[in-house]
Structure formats: C-alpha cells, structure tokens
Amino acid sequence: MDDRPAPSRGFWIDRTAKVALPLLAGLVSWFVPLLFQGGWPHGGMADFDIYVAGARTALQGGELYRSGPDAFVYPPVAALLFLPFTLGPVIVWKLLWAVAGWVGIIAIVHRSGLRSWRASVVAAACIATAAPVTLGTELGQIELILTCLVVLDLVPGPRLFGRKLLPIPDGWMVGLMTAIKLTPGLFIVHLLINRRWKQAITAAVSAAVFTLIGFIAYPQLSIFYWHRLLVTRSVGFESDPVYIDNQSFQGAALRLFKLSSLASEVGTLLSVLTIVVGLTAAWALLRRGQEAPAVAVIGVSTALASPVSWTHHFVWIVPLAVALATHHSTRPVGFAGALFVLWVWIAPYRVLPGGGMLELGYTRPEAIFSAITPVLGLVLLVASMLAGFRHLPRRHRAPVGAAAPPTRRSPR
Numbered sequence: 303m304d305d306r307p308a309p310s311r312g313f314w315i316d317r318t319a320k321v322a323l324p325l326l327a328g329l330v331s332w333f334v335p336l337l338f339q340g341g342w343p344h345g346g347m348a349d350f351d352i353y354v355a356g357a358r359t360a361l362q363g364g365e366l367y368r369s370g371p372d373a374f375v376y377p378p379v380a381a382l383l384f385l386p387f388t389l390g391p392v393i394v395w396k397l398l399w400a401v402a403g404w405v406g407i408i409a410i411v412h413r414s415g416l417r418s419w420r421a422s423v424v425a426a427a428c429i430a431t432a433a434p435v436t437l438g439t440e441l442g443q444i445e446l447i448l449t450c451l452v453v454l455d456l457v458p459g460p461r462l463f464g465r466k467l468l469p470i471p472d473g474w475m476v477g478l479m480t481a482i483k484l485t486p487g488l489f490i491v492h493l494l495i496n497r498r499w500k501q502a503i504t505a506a507v508s509a510a511v512f513t514l515i516g517f518i519a520y521p522q523l524s525i526f527y528w529h530r531l532l533v534t535r536s537v538g539f540e541s542d543p544v545y546i547d548n549q550s551f552q553g554a555a556l557r558l559f560k561l562s563s564l565a566s567e568v569g570t571l572l573s574v575l576t577i578v579v580g581l582t583a584a585w586a587l588l589r590r591g592q593e594a595p596a597v598a599v600i601g602v603s604t605a606l607a608s609p610v611s612w613t614h615h616f617v618w619i620v621p622l623a624v625a626l627a628t629h630h631s632t633r634p635v636g637f638a639g640a641l642f643v644l645w646v647w648i649a650p651y652r653v654l655p656g657g658g659m660l661e662l663g664y665t666r667p668e669a670i671f672s673a674i675t676p677v678l679g680l681v682l683l684v685a686s687m688l689a690g691f692r693h694l695p696r697r698h699r700a701p702v703g704a705a706a707p708p709t710r711r712s713p714r
Contacts, residue, residue, distance in 0.1 A: 308505035319421040321408055327426035328404040332439050350442025354392060357384035364386040365524050367530075379516030380482045400439055403430050406450030408622060413459045414594045414621045415628030416445050428620050431453075433649035438614035447481055449601065449617045451475040455543040455619075456489065456501070457594045473501035477508020480517070485604040488577065492600050495581060496588050543610050546672055549646075551576065551613040551680075554673035557661050572676070573607040579683045580607075586690025592629050598622040599686055602642075606679045613652070616675075619643045630651075632689040645678055 336346050360366045360381035366374050374381065387395045408425040416424055425466050425509040428435050438446045454476040473493070479486040487509070493502035517524040535614035555569035580603025587596040601618035605611040619642070626639040654664070664672065 321405065321420060324408050324423045324425040324429050325401065325404055326441065328400065329429040331430040331436060346373075346440065347399070347442030349444075350387075350396060350399055351392075353380070353444070354387045354395070357381045359387050360520055360523060364521075367526060376482055377484075377513065378518055378520040379512050381523075382516060382519045383482070390429060390544070396442060399442055400597050402440055403435075403443075403446035403450075407435060407617075408444050408449055410411050410453045410621050411455055411624055414598075415459070416622035416624055421649065432620065432647045433529065433620060434616045434646060438464060438617060441614060443614045444482070445614050445617050448479050448486065448563070449621070451479055452486055452489060452601065452623050453594075453597060456493075456597050459594075470694055471500065473504030475506040476505040477510075478512055480509040481512035482508045485608050487603075488581075488604050489597075489600055492581060492584055492596075495585055502690075521614075541641075542659065544659065544661045546651060546654050547612045547673040548610050548662055549613060549616065550606055550608050550648065550652070551577045551612070551676045552609045554676050557664060557672050558611055558669045561672055569609075572680070575705075576603055576607040576676075576680055576683065579603075579680065580688055583683050583687035586687060590690060592623065592625075593630075595625040595686070596630055599683060602679055603683065606676050606683075613646075616646045617648045632685075634685040635682070635689045638678070638685045642678040642682045648675055651675065658714045 303596040346507045350373050352374060353376075354371070356366055356376070359374070360378060366378070366381060370444050376542060387399075404425075407428050408421070411425045411428070429439075430436070435446065437443075452475065455472055474488055474495075476489045480490065490502055490509070492506045493505060515523075544555075544561065545553070545554050548556075550567035550569075551572040552566075555572070559565035559568065580599055584596040584599045584603075587593075587599065598618060598621040600618075604621060605618055608615070625637060625642070625644045631639065651674065654661075654668055654672055661672070
C-alpha cells in the first residue's frame with residue numbers, strides 16, 4: 303500500500319506550468335505553420351493516417367499487408383491497438399497524438415536526470431528544434447511514444463506527476479513495444495545479460511501475451527505476417543532502404559556500395575558489431591550504476607543496427623543528451639556523444655537529394671556524407687564501452703607492503 307501523501311495543489315500547478323512551455327513550443331513549431339500553410343486539418347501526420355487506416359482495414363477483413371508507399375508494416379496487434387483511433391473525428395486524435403508525443407519527451411527529460419525549469423526548457427528545445435522529434439511529430443510517428451515508454455519502464459527515478467499510474471511490474475511496457483515494433487526486443491536481451499530477471503521475464507511474457515492477442519484477433523493476418531518475417535527476414539518495408547533518411551548501417555552500406563551483395567554483407571556485419579558493442583557498453587555502464595546512459599546506449603544501438611532506421615527513429619538522442627549532461631562522462635565519451643547528438647539533431651544529410659533511387663547516383667563524397675550518422679554512433683558506443691570497462695568498480699586490495707590482516711585460528 304502506498305502511504306505517500308497525495309500531491310498538493312501547488313505541486314499540480316508547478317507541474318502544469320513546467321509542462322505548458324514545451325507544449326507551447328510544440329504548437330508554435332508544428333501546428334501554427336501547418337495551420338497557416340493550409341495543411342490543417344486535412345494534411346499532416348501521414349504515418350498516423352496509415353496506422354488508423356490499417357486498423358480499419360484489419361477490422362473490415364481487408365488486405366492489411368498490401369504493397370505501396372502507404373503499406374502497414376507492423377504486427378497485427380498494432381492494428382488492434384489502433385482501433386480506438388477509428389472512432390470520432392481524426393482531427394482530434396491527431397492533435398492528442400502530437401500532445402502525447404510531446405508529453406513523452408518531457409517525461410524522458412525529467413526521468414533521465416534534469417529537474418525543475420531546466421527540464422522544461424530542454425524539453426521545449428527538443429520538441430521545437432531536434433530533427434527526429436519535429437519530423438516524428440510531423441509524420442505522427444509512434445517512435446516518440448515508444449521511446450518514452452521504454453525509458454519510463456527501465457530508468458528509475460522521480461515521476462513527472464508524482465506516482466506510478468498503473469500497479470504493473472516494470473518491464474511490461476518494453477514487452478508491449480516489442481510486440482508492436484520488434485526492435486525493442488534488444489532491451490529484453492539487455493535485461494537478461496544484466497540478470498534483471500524479474501524485468502526480463504515480465505517483458506518477455508508481456509511481448510508474448512500481446513502477440514498472442516494479435517493472433518486471436520487476426521489469425522490469418524498473424525500467420526501471414528510472421529511467416530513473411532521468418533522466411534524473408536523482412537517486415538515488408540515498401541520504401542526503398544537506400545533512401546537518404548535511412549540512417550542505419552544497412553542504409554549507409556547500400557548507398558556506398560550501390561545495392562551490391564557487398565553492401566548487404568558489410569551492413570549486416572556492422573549491425574551485428576553494433577549490437578555486441580552496445581550490449582557490452584550498457585553492461586559496463588550498469589556495473590557503474592549508470593542506468594539512464596545504459597538504456598540510451600541500447601536505444602541508439604537499436605536504431606543503428608536495424609535494417610531501416612529513418613531519421614525520426616533517432617529520438618534516442620534526447621535521453622542520450624540528458625544522460626551525457628547529468629552523468630560524469632569521460633572526455634572521449636562526452637566528445638563523441640556531443641558530436642553524435644548534434645549531427646542527428648540538425649540532420650545535415652537531409653540536404654542531399656533523395657527518393658526515386660536518386661541516392662544511387664551519389665558521388666563518393668556524397669555517399670560518405672550520407673553515412674556519417676552510423677559511424678559517429680558506433681564511435682560513441684565504442685567510447686562508452688572502453689570508458690565503462692576502465693572505470694569498473696574494483697575489489698578492494700591491500701596496498702603493497704601492508705601487513706596482512708590477522709587470520710582467525712580455530713581453537714585447539
């Protein structure tokens with residue numbers, strides 16, 4: 303039973319004021335320009351439209367996994383979870399979805415170590431200027447929600463509104479996100495490696511339960527989806543992975559080596575290396591008690607190692623940036639982290655022409671420029687791993703030449 307006193311009226315006023323600034327920044331940076339450009343209410347949030355259309359198609363028994371630029375690429379349980387958004391005016395749902403993503407960013411910043419008005423200002427800056435966040439809002443992407451739920455599930459710390467909202471064990475939200483997006487499954491591996499048995503079991507069971515619910519609701523769609531995933535190792539991405547916004551190692555390799563077999567091999571090798579280095583770095587960070595940086599490192603690893611990681615998938619720079627600012631990082635980690643965060647925040651690679659396979663016509667310097675993101679990310683992971691091992695807690699050893707402590711003798 304929770305005997306803590308309920309938050310006072312002053313607490314709620316203070317929290318509301320600090321949340322209002324980032325929300326205002328979001329409205330000014332996204333909603334107001336959209337409104338004046340004539341894009342509201344009919345335009346904007348193309349990905350959110352795909353989610354809702356997928357939920358409606360699955361409910362009506364239509365062809366959910368059809369080809370085309372607006373293809374639905376998530377497991378059937380995702381279509382089930384988006385059913386409530388098919389009720390009522392979609393305009394209202396879009397606005398609420400955007401606000402939910404912004405509140406998620408605020409919660410991430412707060413949980414990752416910043417407090418008071420500093421957290422409010424940093425969250426406002428992220429929402430208004432960071433490319434992964436602004437693009438995620440513009441598209442209505444689920445990545446903002448996914449990142450928020452994983453961070454809140456795995457990183458201990460004070461809660462934005464005082465108490466835990468649901469009396470459910472930690473790990474269940476990681477399981478839910480794994481059932482929807484698959485890539486958060488790396489967090490379950492992370493929990494197992496670090497012997498977080500309770501969280502790992504909860505996450506695995508949660509993922510299995512939500513996946514089973516999808517099978518029960520849509521058996522044929524589930525069989526088709528999982529068969530395609532196991533046989534082709536693809537979830538049906540219709541957008542070509544060579545597209546400039548795909549900033550994973552696979553995308554970079556495809557642009558550098560022009561869709562050759564070498565590109566696939568190099569991309570796969572670097573993706574596996576990223577996973578190994580990321581898991582090792584997180585393990586070392588946890589040994590030092592740095593849980594927020596460890597979770598951020600795993601998040602970055604999922605984005606770099608996934609076959610397709612669009613710019614808005616790199617929302618992980620938000621918890622990473624806060625973790626770097628609030629924890630004592632070594633100079634190499636701080637420098638590598640700052641470079642990576644700044645690069646992804648600005649996303650200068652997006653000035654290159656993209657779409658329609660234009661990427662295959664890149665010159666060598668342009669192809670290299672388009673591959674900087676994963677290289678900087680891997681440098682950060684390696685620096686974090688080396689720093690983690692260098693500063694691991696050591697067992698106490700007596701100094702050389704010191705007298706050994708007396709030993710106890712058993713009575714004769």
